[in-house]
Structures are given as C-alpha cells and as structure tokens.
Amino acid sequence: MDAYHLSDRDERLSDLVERAVEGERVAIMRDGRVVAKLVPAAASKRRAIVDLATLQALTASLPPSTDRCGDAVRTLRDSDRY
Secondary structure, X not given: OEEEEHHHHHHHHHHHHHHHHOXXXXXXXXXXXXXXXXXXXXXXXXXXXXXXXXXXXXXXXXXXXXXXXXXXXXHHHHHOOO
C-alpha cells in the first residue's frame, strides 16, 4: 500500500481515487501516522458491456406474451403484496 502525505491530497486526489477504483489501497498520512485509507468500494464492480445484437437476438427468441400489460402488472403486484 502506497502512502501519501495529507498535503498532497489537493494535487493528487483524483489520481489517488482512480488508483483505489482500480483496486489499489492508498494510505493518507499526517504527522507520520496513517489517518485515512482509500480502498476500492465492494460494490464498484465494472459492468460488462452488453452487445446489442446479442440482446436483440435474445428478445427475439422469447415467446410473445398473451397477457395484457395491466393484467401482468396486477399479477406481479398482487403476488408480492403479502
């Protein structure tokens, strides 16, 4: 884990945050002690890009719904109500 002095934060904050996003742990020091750490957030996984052609092929392969929209929404709502 790399350590940086607190006074460097103004010049390097976006660089340090980007390093944390990429998975690196960064320590912020003041008076020779670590006072903060930048770590990657657990939920910050990058999403995979969906190929449009693959998505269109998938939706085209699904059977059409015979339910009316209002009935489908009502069924979903009522099944999870209680």
